[in-house]
Amino acid sequence: MPAYNTIVFHADRCDGCGKCMLACAQAKSASDSPQRARLEVLADDAGRFELAMCRQCADPECVPSCPAAALAKNAATGVIEWDHGKCIDCLLCTVGCSYAGIALDEAAGHVVKCDQCGGDPACVRACKPGALEYLTMARIYEEVGSLEDLFVQGLAGCQGCNTELVMRHTLRRVGPDTVVAAPPGCVPGMGAVGYNGLTGTKVPVFHPLLTNTAPMLAGLKRFYKRKGRQVTALALAGDGGAADVGFQSLSGAAERGEEILFLVIDNEGYMNTGMQRSSCTPYGAWTSTTPVGRESHGKSQDAKNLPLIMVEHRCAYVATASTAFMADFYLKLDRALQASKTGFAYLHVYSPCTTGWRFPSKKNIEVARKAVESNFVLLWEYTPTAGLRLTRSVDDPAPLSEYLEVLGKYRHLTPEQVAHLQRHIAENVATIKRHAVAEAPVSPASTPPGISSVRALQGPAASQA
Amino acid sequence: MEQTHYLIAGASHAALAALHAIRLVDADGSLTVIGRDRELPYSPTVLPHVVSGRSDPKCVFLRDHEYFARARVAYRCGHALVRIDPANRVADLDDGSRLRFEKLLLATGARAVIPPIPGLDAVPYHVLRTLEDALRLRAQLPQTRRAIVLGAGLIGMHAAENLSRGGARVTIIEQQEQVLPGYFDIDAARIIARAFERADVTIRTSARAVAIEAAAEGVALKLADGSTVSGDLLLIGAGVTPVIDFLADSRIQCDRGIVVDATMQTSAERIWAAGDVAQAASFYGARPVLNGILPNAVEQGRIAGMAMADDRALEGFRGAVPLNTYRYYGHHAVSVGSGAAPPGAEVVEYSDAESQRYLKIILDEGRLHGIFAINTPIDPGVMWQLVRRRLDLSAVRARFLAQPREMGRLLMSSLWR
Ligand SMILES: Cc1cc2nc3c(=O)[nH]c(=O)nc-3n(C[C@H](O)[C@H](O)[C@H](O)COP(=O)(O)OP(=O)(O)OC[C@H]3O[C@@H](n4cnc5c(N)ncnc54)[C@H](O)[C@@H]3O)c2cc1C
Ligand code: SF4
Numbered sequence: 001m002p003a004y005n006t007i008v009f010h011a012d013r014c015d016g017c018g019k020c021m022l023a024c025a026q027a028k029s030a031s032d033s034p035q036r037a038r039l040e041v042l043a044d045d046a047g048r049f050e051l052a053m054c055r056q057c058a059d060p061e062c063v064p065s066c067p068a069a070a071l072a073k074n075a076a077t078g079v080i081e082w083d084h085g086k087c088i089d090c091l092l093c094t095v096g097c098s099y100a101g102i103a104l105d106e107a108a109g110h111v112v113k114c115d116q117c118g119g120d121p122a123c124v125r126a127c128k129p130g131a132l133e134y135l136t137m138a139r140i141y142e143e144v145g146s147l148e149d150l151f152v153q154g155l156a157g158c159q160g161c162n163t164e165l166v167m168r169h170t171l172r173r174v175g176p177d178t179v180v181a182a183p184p185g186c187v188p189g190m191g192a193v194g195y196n197g198l199t200g201t202k203v204p205v206f207h208p209l210l211t212n213t214a215p216m217l218a219g220l221k222r223f224y225k226r227k228g229r230q231v232t233a234l235a236l237a238g239d240g241g242a243a244d245v246g247f248q249s250l251s252g253a254a255e256r257g258e259e260i261l262f263l264v265i266d267n268e269g270y271m272n273t274g275m276q277r278s279s280c281t282p283y284g285a286w287t288s289t290t291p292v293g294r295e296s297h298g299k300s301q302d303a304k305n306l307p308l309i310m311v312e313h314r315c316a317y318v319a320t321a322s323t324a325f326m327a328d329f330y331l332k333l334d335r336a337l338q339a340s341k342t343g344f345a346y347l348h349v350y351s352p353c354t355t356g357w358r359f360p361s362k363k364n365i366e367v368a369r370k371a372v373e374s375n376f377v378l379l380w381e382y383t384p385t386a387g388l389r390l391t392r393s394v395d396d397p398a399p400l401s402e403y404l405e406v407l408g409k410y411r412h413l414t415p416e417q418v419a420h421l422q423r424h425i426a427e428n429v430a431t432i433k434r435h436a437v438a439e440a441p442v443s444p445a446s447t448p449p450g451i452s453s454v455r456a457l458q459g460p461a462a463s464q465a
Numbered sequence: 466m467e468q469t470h471y472l473i474a475g476a477s478h479a480a481l482a483a484l485h486a487i488r489l490v491d492a493d494g495s496l497t498v499i500g501r502d503r504e505l506p507y508s509p510t511v512l513p514h515v516v517s518g519r520s521d522p523k524c525v526f527l528r529d530h531e532y533f534a535r536a537r538v539a540y541r542c543g544h545a546l547v548r549i550d551p552a553n554r555v556a557d558l559d560d561g562s563r564l565r566f567e568k569l570l571l572a573t574g575a576r577a578v579i580p581p582i583p584g585l586d587a588v589p590y591h592v593l594r595t596l597e598d599a600l601r602l603r604a605q606l607p608q609t610r611r612a613i614v615l616g617a618g619l620i621g622m623h624a625a626e627n628l629s630r631g632g633a634r635v636t637i638i639e640q641q642e643q644v645l646p647g648y649f650d651i652d653a654a655r656i657i658a659r660a661f662e663r664a665d666v667t668i669r670t671s672a673r674a675v676a677i678e679a680a681a682e683g684v685a686l687k688l689a690d691g692s693t694v695s696g697d698l699l700l701i702g703a704g705v706t707p708v709i710d711f712l713a714d715s716r717i718q719c720d721r722g723i724v725v726d727a728t729m730q731t732s733a734e735r736i737w738a739a740g741d742v743a744q745a746a747s748f749y750g751a752r753p754v755l756n757g758i759l760p761n762a763v764e765q766g767r768i769a770g771m772a773m774a775d776d777r778a779l780e781g782f783r784g785a786v787p788l789n790t791y792r793y794y795g796h797h798a799v800s801v802g803s804g805a806a807p808p809g810a811e812v813v814e815y816s817d818a819e820s821q822r823y824l825k826i827i828l829d830e831g832r833l834h835g836i837f838a839i840n841t842p843i844d845p846g847v848m849w850q851l852v853r854r855r856l857d858l859s860a861v862r863a864r865f866l867a868q869p870r871e872m873g874r875l876l877m878s879s880l881w882r
C-alpha cells in the first residue's frame with residue numbers, strides 16, 4: 001500500500017487566527033467568508049484548538065455511503081475525490097463521515113471537501129505559526145521504497161533494532177556506487193560484512209579496525225578518485241569506535257578534509273560486545289561496566305558531545321538526526337552525501353538500542369521520538385558557510401521523565417541524578433544556542449523545498465531503478 | 466457441485482460493504498456474489514435521479530468488472546437465490562445451478578410493498594426499487610399529466626417532486642397525518658410539505674385508499690372519506706418489505722425480516738444477513754427492527770463481512786439508529802436518532818416558518834437522543850457518533866444546544882486525536 005502526503009495539525013502552535021479558513025474559502029470558493037472553508041478550527045472552552053477537516057481516510061466511510069459512485073480514493077495521491085457530475089446531492093456521505101470532512105456548502109448547493117489543493121494546500125501556506133503542516137514524508141518513503149535495499153535479507157540484528165533501520169535506509173539512499181567501511185560494532189555484528197566468504201551487502205564492504213576506519217576509507221576513496229571513478233565512501237560506525245579509540249584517526253581525516261561520508265550510529269555504548277559504556281554513554285546510565293549496586297550508580301561522567309567536536313573541525317557538513325524524524329534524517333543524509341563529494345561529511349544518528357537500554361522492542365521509534373522531544377537529543381546541522389542551525393525547536397520540551405521512564409537503564413536514577421541530567425541538558429541547549437546562528441530561523445527540514453532537493457539529488461541512478 | 470468459501474446473495478450496499486470487509490483480512494478465500502439484476506451493482510437510492518434524468522443510467526454503477534477481477538470475486542449478475550439448505554450449506558439459483566458455500570451472507574434487500582387495496586391488481590401502476598422500474602417510470606414521464614403517489618415516505622416524496630418538476634399535477638396520498646413519518650415530527654413535516662404545496666403538489670394526509678378502479682383517464686382512487694382522486698399514473702410508495710422468499714423451508718428465524726444477532730448472524734450457523742433484509746437490534750428499544758436506509762446497510766454489511774472473515778477487530782452492532790438526509794426543492798433536511806422523547810428528556814425546538822428553518826434537539830440524561838434540522842447545517846455523521854457513543858454532553862450542554870454543529874465538530878475532532 002502506498003504512503004500519502006497529509007496535512008497535520010499541531011494544536012499547540014495554533015493561535016486561532018483563522019487565516020487558514022479564509023485562505024481555503026478564497027482558494028476554493030472565491031469567497032471571503034470563512035464559513036465556506038473546507039476546514040474549521042474550533043476553540044474549546046479552555047482555549048485549546050481542534051481542527052475539523054477531511055482525513056483522506058485509508059478506509060473511508062464517505063465512499064461506501066455514496067449511492068451515486070461520486071466519491072473515490074485516488075490511488076496515486078490518496079485524496080478522496082468528489083465527482084460533481086455524478087453527485088445527486090443526497091448528503092449521505094455526510095452521514096458516513098464522523099469528522100465533518102465532507103459537508104454541505106449551502107451557498108454552493110452541494111457537498112464540498114478538502115482536496116489538498118493538488119499538493120500545495122492554501123491553508124498551510126496561510127498558517128504563519130506553523131500549526132498546519134503539509135507532511136510530504138510519504139513521497140520520500142515512496143521514492144526510497146522504490147530504491148534497492150543494498151543489504152541482504154536476514155541480518156541478525158536484535159528484534160526491533162534501530163541500527164538496522166538506519167543502515168538499510170542509508171545505503172538505499174546513498175546508492176550502489178558506494179564502498180562501505182563497517183568497523184567493529186553492531187553493523188558488522190549483525191552480519192553486514194558477511195560470513196563464509198559472502199558479504200552482507202550488495203556493494204563492496206570491508207571491516208577496518210576500530211582505530212583506522214577513517215584513514216582506510218579515505219585511502220580507498222583517493223584510490224578510486226585517482227582511477228577516475230566516482231564512488232561514495234561511506235563509514236557506518238558506532239559511537240564507541242568513533243568517539244573513543246577511533247577518534248584520533250577520525251579527527252585527522254576530518255582535519256584533512258577527506259571526501260568521505262562518516263555516519264555514526266550512536267547507541268550510547270558498545271552494545272554489540274555486551275553493553276559496555278563509551279564516552280557517548282550519558283550520565284547515570286546503566287551499562288555492564290557502569291553497573292548499579294551499592295558503590296556504583298550507573299555512569300558517573302557526562303556524555304561527550306561528538307558531533308559538536310566535529311563542528312570544531314570545520315567539516316563540510318555536520319548534522320545530528322533521529323529515526324523518529326525521518327524527513328529530517330533524509331534531508332540531512334542528502335546534504336551529507338552532497339558535501340562528501342568535496343569534503344568531509346559527518347552525520348550523527350541517535351539510535352536507541354532495545355537490548356542494551358532495556359525497553360520493549362516495539363518502542364524503538366517512540367523512544368527515539370521522546371529523546372528529541374525532551375531535548376535529551378538535539379537536532380541541528382552545520383556547514384562552514386551557513387553556520388550551525390537548529391532543525392527542530394528546543395523551546396517547550398516535553399518533561400524529561402517521559403523519556404527516562406521508558407528506559408530500563410535509567411530505572412535506578414535518584415532525584416539528584418535526574419537533576420544532574422537536567423542540568424546537563426540545559427547546558428547542552430545553551431551551548432548549541434550559543435553556536436547557532438542567531439538570525440537563522442528554526443525550520444523543520446520536512447518543508448517542501450527540502451523535498452525538491454531530495455528529488456534533485458536523486459540523479460540518474462534512481463531513474464534507472 | 467460448485468464450491469465457494471464465501472457466498473454473498475445481493476450486490477448492493479450491504480453486500481459490497483461485506484465484500485470489502487472480507488477482502489481486508491482474507492485476500493484469497495473464494496468469494497462469489499450473486500445479484501438478481503442483470504447490471505453491475507447500483508443503489509436504489511440513486512433511482513429517483515435516474516427518473517428525473519439527472520443521473521445517466523450508464524454512470525450509476527457502484528463497481529466495475531475490473532474491481533471484481535482485482536478483488537478476485539466471481540460476480541454473477543442476473544441470478545436469483547431461490548432456496549437455501551442450511552444443514553448442507555447449499556444454495557439453489559433460479560437457473561437450476563447449485564452452489565456449496567462455507568459462509569453465506571443474505572443481503573437481498575427489500576422490495577416495494579403492494580398494499581391490499583381492492584382493484585389495484587387490475588390497473589397499471591409503478592413502483593421504484595430497481596433500475597428497470599426507474600427506466601419504465603422515466604419513459605412514462607413525458608406523457609404524464611396527473612399523477613397519484615401513494616405514500617409520503619422518502620420514495621414517494623422523491624418521485625412526487627420529480628413528477629411535478631416534469632410538469633405533472635401530483636397528488637400524494639398518505640395514511641398518516643404527516644409526510645415522512647418516522648424521520649420528522651409533525652412540525653418539521655409541515656415545513657417540508659409546504660415546499661411541495663408551493664410547487665403545486667397536493668398532499669392529502671390522514672387519507673386512506675379503499676378502492677381503485679380503471680377510469681377514462683387512467684385510474685381512479687377512492688378514499689375512505691368518500692372522495693375520489695384520479696390520474697394517468699399511479700406510483701406506489703407504501704413502504705418496503707424484506708426479500709426473503711428463498712427462506713421458505715430453511716428454518717431460519719424470520720419475523721418481519723431475517724432476525725440477526727449483534728454480529729449479523731442469523732439463527733443458522735454460518736449464515737449472516739445484513740441491510741434492508743435484516744431485522745437487528747434497535748438502538749432505542751428491546752425489539753429488533755428493520756432499518757431500511759443506506760447507512761444502516763453499509764454498517765451492517767461491514768459487520769457481517771468482518772464476522773464472516775473472523776476479523777478480530779469486530780465490534781458488535783450497537784443498534785439501529787433511524788437517520789436521514791433529504792433534499793427537496795433546493796432545501797435540505799437531516800434527521801438523526803429517535804424523535805420519541807423519553808420521559809424527562811430535554812427537548813429544545815427552534816422553528817421559523819418564514820425562513821423555513823427548523824431545529825429540534827432531544828437530550829436524554831445529558832446524551833443526544835435525536836436531532837432534526839431543516840435548512841440548518843449540522844453534520845449528521847458527527848451527530849450519529851454522538852448518539853451511538855452515548856457521549857455525555859452535560860459539561861457542554863449549553864454550547865451544544867446553541868451551536869450543535871460547532872460543538873459536535875469540536876467533540877469529534879478531539880475524540881479522534
Ligand atoms: C427510491 C429509493 C430512494 C431511497 N432513498 C434513500 C435515501 O435517501 N436515504 C437512505 O438512507 N436510503 C434510501 N433508500 C433506501 C436504500 O436504498 C436502501 O436502504 C439500501 O439500498 C439497502 O441496501 P441493501 O444492500 O440492504 O439492499 P438493496 O439495495 O435493496 O439491494 C438488494 C440486492 O439484492 C439483490 N437481490 C434481491 N433478491 C435477490 C435474490 N433472490 N437473489 C440474489 N440477489 C437478490 C438485488 O439485485 C440487489 O443487488 C432509498 C430506496 C429507494 C428504493
Ligand atoms: S470525508 Fe470523512 S470519511 Fe471521507 S475520507 Fe474524509 S474524513 Fe474520511
Ligand code: SF4
Nearest residue numbers: 066087088090091093
Ligand atoms: S451528496 Fe453526492 S457525494 Fe455525497 S453521497 Fe450523495 S451523491 Fe455521493
